[in-house]
Amino acid sequence: MDTKVIDSRTIEDGQTIKRRRECEFCNNRFTTFERRGTTELLVIKKDGTKELYERQKIKKALLLSFAKRNIDNANVENIINDLEYKWSSEANEISSQQI
Numbered sequence: 461m462d463t464k465v466i467d468s469r470t471i472e473d474g475q476t477i478k479r480r481r482e483c484e485f486c487n488n489r490f491t492t493f494e495r496r497g498t499t500e501l502l503v504i505k506k507d508g509t510k511e512l513y514e515r516q517k518i519k520k521a522l523l524l525s526f527a528k529r530n531i532d533n534a535n536v537e538n539i540i541n542d543l544e545y546k547w548s549s550e551a552n553e554i555s556s557q558q559i
């Protein structure tokens with residue numbers, strides 16, 4: 461029930477997250493392959509309308525803001541994976557402000 465994530469990386473073109481996990485009770489280590497579910501995330505915009513979440517939009521914005529820093533594509537993919545994982549585990553809707 462409780463595991464610690466030791467390592468997390470994106471495989472298969474950003475669609476799957478491979479996570480190395482450790483059981484907090486017996487320290488047994490194992491690997492999970494987590495795919496995005498079929499439930500799509502909805503973004504609630506300022507005017508109250510909803511649109512389907514688009515990964516590419518976030519990626520574009522992040523790449524722009526990291527342009528002058530030494531953060532590569534793989535890191536950006538990992539950041540987005542972690543955010544998506546967090547967002548979709550809370551609800552299937554999120555406000556654009558929160559994003």
Ligand SMILES: [Zn+2]
Pocket residue numbers: 483484485486487488
């Ligand atoms: Zn265990």
